[in-house]
Amino acid sequence: MQHLCLSRLSARHPAARNGVLAIDGVNLEVAHGEVVAVIGPSGAGKTTLLQAIACALRPVAGELTIQGRRPWSVSRRAQHRMRGRLFLAPQVPPLPPRQRVVTAVLAGRLPGQSFWASLRSLFYPREIALARDALARFDMADKLFERVDRLSGGERQRVALARALVAQADLILVDEPLSALDPTRAQQAIASLVSAARESGATLITTLHQVEVARAGFERIVALRNGQVLFDAPVAEVSDEMLRELYAEHEDELGTSLEGVAPFVPSGPMPIEVDRPMTCR
Numbered sequence: 001m002q003h004l005c006l007s008r009l010s011a012r013h014p015a016a017r018n019g020v021l022a023i024d025g026v027n028l029e030v031a032h033g034e035v036v037a038v039i040g041p042s043g044a045g046k047t048t049l050l051q052a053i054a055c056a057l058r059p060v061a062g063e064l065t066i067q068g069r070r071p072w073s074v075s076r077r078a079q080h081r082m083r084g085r086l087f088l089a090p091q092v093p094p095l096p097p098r099q100r101v102v103t104a105v106l107a108g109r110l111p112g113q114s115f116w117a118s119l120r121s122l123f124y125p126r127e128i129a130l131a132r133d134a135l136a137r138f139d140m141a142d143k144l145f146e147r148v149d150r151l152s153g154g155e156r157q158r159v160a161l162a163r164a165l166v167a168q169a170d171l172i173l174v175d176e177p178l179s180a181l182d183p184t185r186a187q188q189a190i191a192s193l194v195s196a197a198r199e200s201g202a203t204l205i206t207t208l209h210q211v212e213v214a215r216a217g218f219e220r221i222v223a224l225r226n227g228q229v230l231f232d233a234p235v236a237e238v239s240d241e242m243l244r245e246l247y248a249e250h251e252d253e254l255g256t257s258l259e260g261v262a263p264f265v266p267s268g269p270m271p272i273e274v275d276r277p278m279t280c281r
């Protein structure tokens with residue numbers, strides 16, 4: 001069943017001069033429970049795409065449909081409810097430095113909760129077991145009561161991923177989760193994220209710089225270049241040639257990625273058959 005549909009969607013960065021589109025006429029259809037990696041060179045529009053899907057950025061053209069509803073055509077209240085069912089983990093996670101890890105993780109619960117429940121959980125974290133389980137998936141359970149400013153960059157990044165899991169969102173959008181992680185930790189983090197999404201049935205869309213991780217940990221790759229979809233294919237169909245074309249003139253970003261990494265996420269109850277070419281229903 002379809003979760004998400006972008007039809008000729010265009011958006012620009014709020015600070016963009018001369019009206020340059022960051023994503024330009026993007027068509028994309030994602031089924032419920034699909035696990036998708038979005039790759040492409042720096043400036044290709046990956047973050048903008050996630051922000052548009054998260055309803056954090058109003059498109060300048062085209063249509064976004066989430067679970068059959070158009071967030072920009074419904075009331076503010078309905079749009080707020082739609083936003084409450086998705087979670088966007090930004091490229092630079094906003095973790096207040098003096099906060100305890102447990103509080104930072106449970107803050108991920110805030111969008112779906114009532115104001116009072118949110119406030120209570122901030123001062124008296126009652127869902128400690130939930131936070132501990134989420135942290136354990138990223139090998140961070142022992143840091144539960146540590147202060148965020150005493151963590152390394154990679155540890156903070158893993159706290160941000162644990163936060164994405166406790167959100168219990170239908171749609172999890174993660175922007176560049178691996179920049180501060182070494183290759184082994186990066187693989188573990190993606191494997192945990194993908195397994196958690198599969199267990200809960202959530203749809204997961206992750207932008208990645210590490211092409212080798214996208215190839216080894218995901219079933220489907222969407223490639224963006226200059227704000228447009230260059231290819232959208234099951235991972236088995238993504239050839240080295242396609243990747244070289246995607247990163248042409250940005251070869252340094254492709255690095256040694258074509259050397260390959262063995263698949264590290266066991267295939268779960270997916271894959272899902274998705275009808276393409278897309279039609280927004």
Ligand SMILES: Nc1ncnc2c1ncn2[C@@H]1O[C@H](COP(=O)(O)OP(=O)(O)OP(=O)(O)O)[C@@H](O)[C@H]1O
Nearest residue numbers: 013015016020022041042043044045046047048049
């Ligand atoms: N701060 C900004 N001010 C103005 N324009 C911006 C800004 N950030 C992004 N843009 C525009 O939006 C385009 C897409 O940027 P976006 O951040 O979505 O790319 P990205 O693929 O996420 O890049 P990266 O891999 O570096 O994170 C850029 O090429 C640029 O034209």
Ligand SMILES: [Mg+2]
Nearest residue numbers: 046047091176
């Ligand atoms: Mg980005």
